[in-house]
Amino acid sequence: MADMILKKSALADFIKSLSGSYKVFTPSREGQEVKFASNQGKVLLDFQNTLLSPKDFFFPQSERMFEYSTDPAAADAFILKDIATEPEPRLVFGIRPCDARAFVILDRIFKNDQYTDSYWFARREATTLIGLGCQNPCPTCFCLSVGGGPFSEEGLDVLACDLGETLLFKPLTEKGQQALDKAEGLAEADDKTSQEAARIKEQAEAAISSRISTDKIDEKTVMELYEAPHWEVVQERCLNCGVCTFVCPTCHCFDIQDEVAGKVGDRIRNWDTCMSWLFTQHGSGHNPRADKTSRVRQRFMHKFKYIPMKRGGDIGCVGCGRCIMLCPVNIDVRDVVRDMNA
Amino acid sequence: MSNPYKPYPVRIDKVIVETEDKNLRSFRLVFLNPEDDKAFDYTPGQFAELSLAGYGEIPIGIASSPTEKGHLLFTVNKVGAVSSALHNMKEGDIMGVRGPLGNSYPLKDMEGRDIVIVAGGFAVTTLRSTITWMLDPANRDKYGKITFVYGARTPGMLLYKDEWRAWQKRDDIDPYITIDREHPDWDGLVGLVPAVLEEANPGSENAVALVCGPPIMIKFTQPVVEKLGFADEDVIMSLENRMKCGIGICGRCNVGPEYVCKDGPVFTKAQLNELPREY
Numbered sequence: 001m002a003d004m005i006l007k008k009s010a011l012a013d014f015i016k017s018l019s020g021s022y023k024v025f026t027p028s029r030e031g032q033e034v035k036f037a038s039n040q041g042k043v044l045l046d047f048q049n050t051l052l053s054p055k056d057f058f059f060p061q062s063e064r065m066f067e068y069s070t071d072p073a074a075a076d077a078f079i080l081k082d083i084a085t086e087p088e089p090r091l092v093f094g095i096r097p098c099d100a101r102a103f104v105i106l107d108r109i110f111k112n113d114q115y116t117d118s119y120w121f122a123r124r125e126a127t128t129l130i131g132l133g134c135q136n137p138c139p140t141c142f143c144l145s146v147g148g149g150p151f152s153e154e155g156l157d158v159l160a161c162d163l164g165e166t167l168l169f170k171p172l173t174e175k176g177q178q179a180l181d182k183a184e185g186l187a188e189a190d191d192k193t194s195q196e197a198a199r200i201k202e203q204a205e206a207a208i209s210s211r212i213s214t215d216k217i218d219e220k221t222v223m224e225l226y227e228a229p230h231w232e233v234v235q236e237r238c239l240n241c242g243v244c245t246f247v248c249p250t251c252h253c254f255d256i257q258d259e260v261a262g263k264v265g266d267r268i269r270n271w272d273t274c275m276s277w278l279f280t281q282h283g284s285g286h287n288p289r290a291d292k293t294s295r296v297r298q299r300f301m302h303k304f305k306y307i308p309m310k311r312g313g314d315i316g317c318v319g320c321g322r323c324i325m326l327c328p329v330n331i332d333v334r335d336v337v338r339d340m341n342a
Numbered sequence: 343m344s345n346p347y348k349p350y351p352v353r354i355d356k357v358i359v360e361t362e363d364k365n366l367r368s369f370r371l372v373f374l375n376p377e378d379d380k381a382f383d384y385t386p387g388q389f390a391e392l393s394l395a396g397y398g399e400i401p402i403g404i405a406s407s408p409t410e411k412g413h414l415l416f417t418v419n420k421v422g423a424v425s426s427a428l429h430n431m432k433e434g435d436i437m438g439v440r441g442p443l444g445n446s447y448p449l450k451d452m453e454g455r456d457i458v459i460v461a462g463g464f465a466v467t468t469l470r471s472t473i474t475w476m477l478d479p480a481n482r483d484k485y486g487k488i489t490f491v492y493g494a495r496t497p498g499m500l501l502y503k504d505e506w507r508a509w510q511k512r513d514d515i516d517p518y519i520t521i522d523r524e525h526p527d528w529d530g531l532v533g534l535v536p537a538v539l540e541e542a543n544p545g546s547e548n549a550v551a552l553v554c555g556p557p558i559m560i561k562f563t564q565p566v567v568e569k570l571g572f573a574d575e576d577v578i579m580s581l582e583n584r585m586k587c588g589i590g591i592c593g594r595c596n597v598g599p600e601y602v603c604k605d606g607p608v609f610t611k612a613q614l615n616e617l618p619r620e621y
Contacts, residue, residue, distance in 0.1 A: 065347055068395045078395040078436040079351045081373075094596075115589040116347045222598045225617045256347075256586045260396045267347075267398075272594070279594050280584050280620075283400075283421035285556075288583060288597075288620040298460065298596070298620075306599035342422035 001171040003197075008165060010185035011043050015093065017184035022091035022128065025057075034336045036092060044125050045162060047098050048138050049320065053249030057092060058123040059101065065119065065256070071263040077174075078144060080267060087126040091179055093160075094132045098143045098318040100141040100155035102249035103129075105318070109252055110310045119269075128179045130169070131156040133197075137205050140321030142210045142334060148318050150204040161197040168197045212334045217304055217342045225305055226297065230339035234300075235293040237329040242273035244323035244331075245299065250307075253279070274298050298335050346589050349393035349438025350378040355413055357433055358570055362498025366464050367429055368405065368417040368539060371439060384408055385449065386471040388578065391588045392416060396426040401585040401603065405467040405502075406440065407474035411480075414439065417467050417501060433593030443588040444607050447552060447578060456486040458544045458572075460563055462493050462535045462555025468580060469554055470502050473515065482514060489544040492613050493520040493535040493559075497528045518542050536562040539570075546571035552578045564611075574612035581607045581614075581621045594598050 006014055018024050027044040034047045036054060066080040075306040107124070110117035134141070134150035143149055153159050157176030161168045168189055171177040180186060217225065246253040255272040258265055272279060275296070280289045289295050307316030317333065324332050356370040369392075373379040384390075384404055391399040400422070404523065406415035420429045447468070457476065461469045469490075476485055490509065494500045500519065509517045520531035520538045531538055535555065551572050553563055560579070567577055583595035583602040590604030598617040600606060609617075 070396050078438075080343065080349055080393065080395060080438060082348065110591060112590050112604070115591070117591055118345045118347075177384075220615070223616065223618070226598070252591075254586065256399065256589075256592070258396050258398045265396045267395075272592070274593065282582070282584055283419075283425065294620065301598075302593070302596070306596065309599045 001177050003194050004169045004171070004180055004186040005189040005193055006167045006169065006186050008045075008167060011167065012041065012185050014185045015040075015043060018091055018179065018182060022089045022179070022183050025090065025092045027094040029188065035304040036094075043093070045094070045132070048134075048136060049099070049322075051319065051322075052247055053102065053322065054092065054095055054099050055102065055106070055249050055252070057090070057127060058120050059106070059252060059254075059271075063269055063272045064268050066267040068265050068267075069146060070260055070265050071256045074263075085338060087123045088321040089126050090127075091128045091130065093130045095129050095156070096134055096320070097131050097150060097152040097154070097156065097159070098134075098148055098320040099140070099249050100129055100131050101143075101152055101318045102149045102155075102320075105250050105307070105311070105314055105316055106252055108314075109307075128154065128175050130158040130160055130176070130179070133159060133201060133204065134160045135162060135200060137204065137208045138321055138325070139321060140324040141208055141211065142212055142321065143319035144205060144208050145210075145212045146214070146315045146317050146319045150208065151201040161200055163193065163196055163200070166193075168193055170197075210334065213339050213341050214304060214337060217337075218308065222301075222305060222309075225301060225340055230336075230338070231293050231297045234331060234336055235291075235296050237331055238275075238292060238296040239329060240277075240292055240295055241276040241328060244325050244333075245273040245275060246271070247326055249318060249320055249322075249324040250303065274302070300333070300340065304337060304340060345490070347440070347587070349391065349399075349440040350382065351375070352414070352437055352439050354431055354433050354435045354437065357431070360417060360501050361464075362496065365420045366417055366501065368415055368501075369428065369431075371414045371416065371437070372412065374436070376485065379412070381421075382414070384415045384442035385446035386475045386501045387446035387468050388442040388444050389468070389588075389607060390414070390416070390439050391585075392418070392424070392428065393438030393440055394424055394427050394431075395438070397424045397470075399440065399586070399588075400428075401443070401582075401588055403468040403471075403580070405438060405470050407471045407478070409475055409478040417464060419464055422516075440588065444603055445605070447608055450476070452550050453484045454486070456488070456545065456547075456549035458489045458491075458546075458549055458551040460491045460535060460551060460553045460567075461538055462559035463495075463499070464501060464561075465554040465556065465580075466492055466501055469552060470505060472552065473506070473509070473595055477507070477509070477512070478514060486548070487544070488515040489542060490515060490517045491520070491542055492517070493522065493533075493538060495522045497525055498522055516542070516544075534562070536561050536566045539580075540566045543570065550576050550578060554580050574615060575610055577611035579609060579611060579614065581609060583621055
């Protein structure tokens with residue numbers, strides 16, 4: 001698999017040439033917000049990251065799981081049936097390496113030693129990801145401290161690098177190579193171009209000044225971390241609003257609900273948040289995480305202690321910084337982790 | 343790819359009002375498709391998600407034993423939207439069951455040992471399953487003495503009367519059935535579970551204790567179990583937490599790093615000592 005090069009002036013045609021095989025999504029700007037959209041004339045390259053994480057490509061905010069009839073006269077009344085849809089082949093261009101790494105972490109959540117979440121994996125398998133290396137990291141980025149980097153390749157099928165006049169494409173998987181084979185306007189890159197991309201990668205890594213350490217969290221027991229006094233300080237500010245969980249690329253907790261209209265019903269799943277008291281409330285009224293402290297602690301413990309303990313060692317945070325930018329009371333995950341690691 | 347969220351369709355074969363307050367009903371369920379009955383291969387201590395189209399799902403311990411063929415039994419307390427809807431259902435109605443889910447009591451590790459089973463209120467469901475399974479001729483020889491201490495507030499609040507009355511007539515299990523206070527309809531034991539357990543004084547040597555009950559009973563039973571000489575590794579408990587997926591993904595039933603739905607619901611007291619009390 002060889003590195004390929006594309007003139008930026010040919011980018012629109014490149015995207016168009018892929019549209020026959022995939023539904024193609026590219027970054028676009030709508031007012032203040034950067035988001036992925038399909039059928040864009042102009043491909044946005046000058047952006048830091050999307051406002052929301054792209055997790056909804058595979059884990060929609062609301063998703064129908066089953067459908068059923070609630071008409072007692074129907075032969076199949078009250079029996080849940082699969083919703084017959086094949087996921088369409090999609091290609092996402094311009095995803096950031098931090099967000100692609102989040103998918104790898106979530107792959108290990110949505111599949112455990114016993115069960116595989118068929119909804120997540122059906123979409124994952126049908127989707128090709130072309131990442132775009134980060135050359136202009138935000139001050140809130142700390143990907144290098146949690147196992148990633150601005151040019152991390154994990155979770156991507158192709159990694160692209162912006163060289164000014166041209167884009168360099170590095171195929172990383174068979175799926176990625178297949179997409180490049182279908183695209184028009186590519187030429188094989190020479191060694192000099194690949195070296196230039198390597199230099200840009202080093203520069204980008206050097207530009208990330210924000211660092212945290214997590215080494216001591218591993219050594220501490222669950223109860224040592226759980227009983228630490230700093231949670232009482234964080235909870236004083238935390239509103240339990242849940243925006244951090246909403247924008248987080250690795251937050252994956254969900255609720256399952258039934259909705260009925262007339263004589264048909266759906267079982268749906270929706271994003272949920274551990275910041276809500278209702279999240280853990282028993283039918284009896286008893287609530288194991290009844291106070292704010294226990295809820296805010298759960299989010300950080302889950303990402304930085306429980307996920308590494310139980311899901312293959314990697315921290316459940318990719319350092320994208322969205323929660324830092326959007327927290328209304330300026331809680332900074334880096335400060336919390338410093339306390340956990342102290 | 344098979345879908346782990348899809349329930350098996352079942353028919354309600356029988357509804358039994360278990361308690362005088364009518365808040366506890368048992369539902370005997372029969373699979374609509376015989377092949378699903380085969381696929382639903384469970385062990386005492388496991389639970390399932392009961393699925394009501396239009397209402398949702400609730401995680402409930404399996405009260406029947408795998409030795410009782412042809413149906414599943416669940417005893418449900420009426421507390422929320424789904425359990426209330428279930429209480430309104432009739433024999434013949436169609437619903438769903440998803441499972442079996444979770445781990446089970448460590449029946450294999452318990453072989454060759456004496457068994458002490460302590461239950462309070464309606465937390466006796468999966469212990470009914472366990473006792474029924476152990477008393478089956480194919481399994482009884484694997485275990486030593488079986489002691490069963492079970493209490494409720496009043497005689498009318500005791501579940502599974504037919505079963506424990508039959509057990510009282512057997513010589514291979516020692517049931518101690520108790521109610522909290524004297525009652526005109528009762529000529530059996532009177533006293534709280536911890537006191538009755540202490541009085542029964544089952545030996546702890548080469549023994550395992552299975553303890554399930556409301557938090558207040560657990561709180562006062564633990565010191566007795568300790569006094570009787572049980573090590574924390576030999577005290578086995580079953581947790582409940584709010585659940586949705588039941589398969590270790592949706593993230594709400596965690597107790598520390600453990601998912602009650604998948605890593606539990608059965609834990610030893612030694613395991614729970616290392617975990618936050620988020621249950």
